[in-house]
Amino acid sequence: MDALFLEFFQNTGFYLCDYRYIIMIIIGCIFIYLGIAKHYEPLLLVPIGFGMLVGNIPIFKGLGLGIYESNSVLHYLYFGVTQGIYPPLIFLGIGAMTDFSTLLARPVLMLLGAAAQAGIFITFIGALALGFAPNEASAIGIIGGADGPTAIFLTAKLAPRLIGPIAVAAYSYMALVPVIQPPIMKLLTSREERLIRMEEPREVSKKEKVIFPIVAFLLCCFLAPAALPLLGMLCFGNLLKEAVVTERLAVAARNAIIDTATILLGLTVGASTQGDVFLTGSSVRIFVLGACSFAIATACGLLFAKLMNLFLKTKINPLLGAAGVSAVPDSARVVQHVGQQEDPTNFLLMHAMAPNVSGVIGSAIAAGVLWSLMA
Amino acid sequence: MDALFLEFFQNTGFYLCDYRYIIMIIIGCIFIYLGIAKHYEPLLLVPIGFGMLVGNIPIFKGLGLGIYESNSVLHYLYFGVTQGIYPPLIFLGIGAMTDFSTLLARPVLMLLGAAAQAGIFITFIGALALGFAPNEASAIGIIGGADGPTAIFLTAKLAPRLIGPIAVAAYSYMALVPVIQPPIMKLLTSREERLIRMEEPREVSKKEKVIFPIVAFLLCCFLAPAALPLLGMLCFGNLLKEAVVTERLAVAARNAIIDTATILLGLTVGASTQGDVFLTGSSVRIFVLGACSFAIATACGLLFAKLMNLFLKTKINPLLGAAGVSAVPDSARVVQHVGQQEDPTNFLLMHAMAPNVSGVIGSAIAAGVLWSLMA
Amino acid sequence: MDALFLEFFQNTGFYLCDYRYIIMIIIGCIFIYLGIAKHYEPLLLVPIGFGMLVGNIPIFKGLGLGIYESNSVLHYLYFGVTQGIYPPLIFLGIGAMTDFSTLLARPVLMLLGAAAQAGIFITFIGALALGFAPNEASAIGIIGGADGPTAIFLTAKLAPRLIGPIAVAAYSYMALVPVIQPPIMKLLTSREERLIRMEEPREVSKKEKVIFPIVAFLLCCFLAPAALPLLGMLCFGNLLKEAVVTERLAVAARNAIIDTATILLGLTVGASTQGDVFLTGSSVRIFVLGACSFAIATACGLLFAKLMNLFLKTKINPLLGAAGVSAVPDSARVVQHVGQQEDPTNFLLMHAMAPNVSGVIGSAIAAGVLWSLMA
Amino acid sequence: MYGLEAIQAHNGWAVAVVGITIVFTGLVVLSLIISQLHKVLDFISNPNKFEVFRPANVEPADKKDEPVEEVPSFTGAQMETARQYRMLARTLEDEFLLPKLLNLAVISGVDKPHANLGLLVRAGVITPDGQGFFQWNQDAFDRIIS
Amino acid sequence: MYGLEAIQAHNGWAVAVVGITIVFTGLVVLSLIISQLHKVLDFISNPNKFEVFRPANVEPADKKDEPVEEVPSFTGAQMETARQYRMLARTLEDEFLLPKLLNLAVISGVDKPHANLGLLVRAGVITPDGQGFFQWNQDAFDRIIS
Amino acid sequence: MYGLEAIQAHNGWAVAVVGITIVFTGLVVLSLIISQLHKVLDFISNPNKFEVFRPANVEPADKKDEPVEEVPSFTGAQMETARQYRMLARTLEDEFLLPKLLNLAVISGVDKPHANLGLLVRAGVITPDGQGFFQWNQDAFDRIIS
Ligand code: NA
Ligand code: NA
Ligand code: NA
DSSP states (O other): OHHHHHHHHHTSHHHHOOHHHHHHHHHHHHHHHHHHHSOSSHHHHHHHHHHHHHHTSOOOTTSSOSTTSTTSHHHHHHHHHHTTOHHHHHHHHHHHHOOOHHHHHOGGGHHHHHHTTHHHHHHHHHHHHTTOOHHHHHHHHGGGGOOHHHHHHHHHHHOGGGHHHHHHHHHHHHHTHHHHHHHHHHHHSOHHHHHOOOOOOOOOOHHHHHHHHHHHHHHHHHHOGGGHHHHHHHHHHHHHHHTSTTHHHHHHIIIIIHHHHHHHHHHHHHHTOOHHHHSSHHHHHHHHHHHHHHHHHHHHHHHHHHHHHHHOSSOOOGGGGGGGGOOTTHHHHHHHHHHHHHOTTOOOHHHHHHHHHHHHHHHHHHHHHHHHHHO | OHHHHHHHHHTSHHHHOOHHHHHHHHHHHHHHHHHHHSOSSHHHHHHHHHHHHHHTSOOOTTSSOSTTSTTSHHHHHHHHHHTTOHHHHHHHHHHHHOOOHHHHHOGGGHHHHHHTTHHHHHHHHHHHHTTOOHHHHHHHHGGGGOOHHHHHHHHHHHOGGGHHHHHHHHHHHHHTHHHHHHHHHHHHSOHHHHHOOOOOOOOOOHHHHHHHHHHHHHHHHHHOGGGHHHHHHHHHHHHHHHTSTTHHHHHHIIIIIHHHHHHHHHHHHHHTOOHHHHSSHHHHHHHHHHHHHHHHHHHHHHHHHHHHHHHOSSOOOGGGGGGGGOOTTHHHHHHHHHHHHHOTTOOOHHHHHHHHHHHHHHHHHHHHHHHHHHO | OHHHHHHHHHTSHHHHOOHHHHHHHHHHHHHHHHHHHSOSSHHHHHHHHHHHHHHTSOOOTTSSOSTTSTTSHHHHHHHHHHTTOHHHHHHHHHHHHOOOHHHHHOGGGHHHHHHTTHHHHHHHHHHHHTTOOHHHHHHHHGGGGOOHHHHHHHHHHHOGGGHHHHHHHHHHHHHTHHHHHHHHHHHHSOHHHHHOOOOOOOOOOHHHHHHHHHHHHHHHHHHOGGGHHHHHHHHHHHHHHHTSTTHHHHHHIIIIIHHHHHHHHHHHHHHTOOHHHHSSHHHHHHHHHHHHHHHHHHHHHHHHHHHHHHHOSSOOOGGGGGGGGOOTTHHHHHHHHHHHHHOTTOOOHHHHHHHHHHHHHHHHHHHHHHHHHHO | OOHHHHHHHTTHHHHHHHHHHHHHHHHHHHHHHHHHHHHHHHHHHTTTOOTTSOOGGGHHHHHHHHHHHHOOOOOHHHHHHHHHHHHHHHHSOSSBOHHHHHHHHHHTTOSSHHHHHHHHHHTTSEEEOSSSOEEEOHHHHHHHHO | OOHHHHHHHTTHHHHHHHHHHHHHHHHHHHHHHHHHHHHHHHHHHTTTOOTTSOOGGGHHHHHHHHHHHHOOOOOHHHHHHHHHHHHHHHHSOSSBOHHHHHHHHHHHTOSSHHHHHHHHHHTTSEEEOSSSOEEEOHHHHHHHHO | OOHHHHHHHTTHHHHHHHHHHHHHHHHHHHHHHHHHHHHHHHHHHTTTOOTTSOOGGGHHHHHHHHHHHHOOOOOHHHHHHHHHHHHHHHHSOSSBOHHHHHHHHHHHTOSSHHHHHHHHHHTTSEEEOSSSOEEEOHHHHHHHHO
């Protein structure tokens, strides 16, 4: 019996534990804390955080417990991450939730969503310079797209080994948008610019809303076919929403489907961050590059907005450029917040949604381009 | 850099495009238009139509984008079609939505649901005559069952190569039931017959409703075991609904489960219709046969109803026979509509639901018979 | 044509039938009857009962109809059982439904949930004595955990061949808790003991509720890592619930996810009980051992409560010990019921929930221990 | 191969006849069984064996008769307390535990929580489900208040 | 390999330029199309081809005009019956069958069920959906009652 | 092999003892931790570090105090406008943008839309969530109207 106790004890987490697991468990708890107490992207930080706990319980190999063991439950659930299935399902739900009205009312704001994607490619170059292989550099660059599902999808396709650190970096910085963006926004804009008021957008007809997802899908996917899984689902979801007659399918997409995919994606991505494979030099470099990419993307959006103002008759508030990084809807809220600090009666949020959602389309195209160039 | 631009351009849809993709994209848009603007079966035409767009973006092979490439997201989602998993799940939901009361109140109307299935077998013979192999002819015949999931299920089992055209034909004609059926109905019935009023059905007890799915399942599956996947789920769903105590499971079946299966089935079936494999002579023949099968099924139902009237004391309105083809609930609505054209105060819809739902059972049995004879 | 009729007839259930299928169909009908008419665990007995009907339609092999044929729909759905995927998903939903307040308010009651698990290990020894192999004996013992998903999970891992009988035994006895437990409870407690009133539990803060699933998960899984799939999901679901900010994920977990998993698990577990493999001597022994294990678990809980009373200043009502077997929430209701028979104004249910939910944790740990010792 | 030849070669006529026969057999037998089902059930339920399945339209009648006679009359203050209890009950799930409600009432400072809760139970406003849980009966409440 | 050398070796500059160019091309063209879309639609819908897609804010106006003129006046008893029908309609699904509602009314003992149902249909309180189903029009009901 | 022999051969006693010991260890330690948890939390929260987790029953008190004092008095016309705003707000999501509501009010012809919207914001009927979105506070509305 003593032998059995000993054997059992040698299989407990207390015996198998390693300081790296403890570090990751603490990080997981911090994620949960930020999500619950600070309301930073709770729908993602809480599942990922708890997933980190799950993935860093020190377990013995062979029983089929760990996410990397081929017959474990976690492994089956992780399949949707490694094969890039969850991100398109999440995009289906996002499409079924998103209202593209403001974008349709003032399409020129879409350029801000394009400009901010420069962050992706600049980070890509930076990652190459830091010694990452091109496929890895692409996956790291997409962190600057500020779009969790897109980042996970591209990484699953190009550098599956890096899913953990890239997903964690992407979601961390998306959660920290309210911390990262404001200083850059204040630095690059003058008070006068931040005070600019946007005029009310025109009313958008139902027909336009129905046609938009079809046109956007066909155009973008003819241009960048590799954006198909993400943009196809995004536009499909949006069509289901705007068609009205398919409301019950849109309801399923924006509830059961997206929530289930979010739970499983968050949990398994978190669980893939096992201390011994996660805490490496390359993870640290990914985090540094990720922070840079957010800052660069924000700056690119802002500067492009200022550039546009040189040509436009009705000036736009350059703060809107910061919303081009996506991180829907957090960066749009940051724009609203920074704008209101100058003028509490200036409502920028609705306008910021236009670059915000076009940033999603932009980073999906960027992901398609990188995928087709690197695969 | 020029080389890279050229390489990228050669991978865009603009470069790879082919007139057949354009034709299919236009057909897809027509499906979406019919679904949204004309309300023809929107829950299926919109997903299938958008799926046609998705499937006809000209993509380069090798990256894993296309539905026929083994590691693409679409391929994984299409698995539920090729293995016949979505149709039973949809039947589970249909069962959890269907009220068999009118059928229970007047079981003799069930014969109309049997008669209309003659269309399946006559079309089967026609397809043989047009040169299709027996397994293909069976899958084509089942279009006349007017039941999308049943058609997809049987085709997946017998002639997987034809899933695209058969599914599209089945759903197209189901959507066009209000166009196809009325002329046949008016041709084959006299004004006096169309004026016949049905008497109020008797009240059906809860116990009967609970026992019905069990009895129907056991009887039909003992007779045609191959109908098990479809009828099993249909009856199971109905039992969950009628049991009342399992209401929360019935709610899941008729919401999250059926809607998710419908979205994924519609999208992937649509995406499987790639122009270069879809636009063939055999697809055209399938469409011709499909139209015939609907017309024949309608006629068989009507004529059998007239035959029954020769023996019945209380005459039934022979229009009800047209509802026997299934196409729930559209063909029942057509019956109501045609009936009201003669007498606006004659409410046939409730009565038409009886042959309508028995047509579903009938075509599931027919599918089982064909499967077991052809496999 | 006669040959075809004959061939078809030889494939019908009427021809292939065997008395064992009939027995199982009758048992399935009894399950359905108990679920619907007697309200005994209807959410599980109805799906399992109908599954028994589905699994005992006499089918011919080769077409891909049966649950044990590798390309059948049932086989794909059964995958979630054999790989142990559904039970953790169900635990996710249970976690998102469970309120651990009473447990947090009076943690000492958790010991009752531990004590009742003795039934698992005593049954394990009994099963060894009856000639079962150790892995089978473990799976049989876990029936005494009175927790369907746990029993199915462990059996899928240790003795997949026994999933049918063990699942049926576990759910049967869980449904029969109101029949099994009361006599034992009355036998082992005096009237005075049954009259003991519990004092109102203290108010529990939100913070405690949020921290509990994290602490419970880390502690239990460090101790018994093999409990990770079940406890991880249970605690994750509970965290989603208590975090409030992740309410929409908790809603998905306790509706779409758990209901879908329950439907598919119930149906396929039922369908796995095909008469010819199910009706064996070992199934009978499993049923006998299952009944014993429930009785023993109840007795252990009660006696441990009486033991605790020897040391506690404020006595607890020993009936609460019976709730330690889990069978949430039925055994807690039985406690309430038996308590009210002595004193109609004594409300024990809320207090009984504490040992009840800790019994779930306890049996998950026990499953983990057995899994790691036997695998 | 095309035309009649193809049909013959693939046994088309036989398959069609067998197919339609089976479909008819299935539905005819099913319709026969169903048409007898309610008679069988009536016969069985005569000895009142299966009270669980009551026909739906009988229930309202049952409910209406019972509580009317036994409703205690409420004073104004009692009505007020009843309204407070209704608010509290709404914060709970549909099936709730009595001690939980009582606890809430005590915390919220409801007047004479025990006595008034007892009154509501006797008046059928709060009804047990026989398994330890209780439900709020809005109909009974409406009758008392208005 | 690190630094500029690595960038050069992996064709980094070219990829970045191509990438950002494609993203811009896509979104610029899309924004151009969108900005012309409503003009195209206006042009097309002038000949009133696509009446199905009416802009949302036109609808209420449409609805308001029609039924006002044709509302028959209701007596007190008829209003009472209308209220009973509303209750019954609530027990049905959103789209219901008229015979089903009538049947319920007969069972529930509504006064002159046929005549009053006809009145409600004529008053637009119960409106057909053109496919055999009917809907309850709460607005019309409110106008009649209040 | 059967009976005691089988138990012994498969190490049954040891497994059972180890098993029950582990289960007890787990739950005993967990119960000890839980029983100390609220004390630890009380200790930590004394320095008011974690204001985010307020105990549930404190909130209502907070809410009650604030708005009562600062409610501006409403004229009849203003009340009417407030009712119109409530209707409009209902058509929006729970968290809505002020310009969207204002826009709706302008379209719907609400009287003095800006001034009255400002009034509602000051009265706490429409409250900011600190991130640019606003919410409708039904309690505050009820206090003003009734
Ligand atoms: Na972006
Ligand atoms: Na049919
Ligand atoms: Na247990």
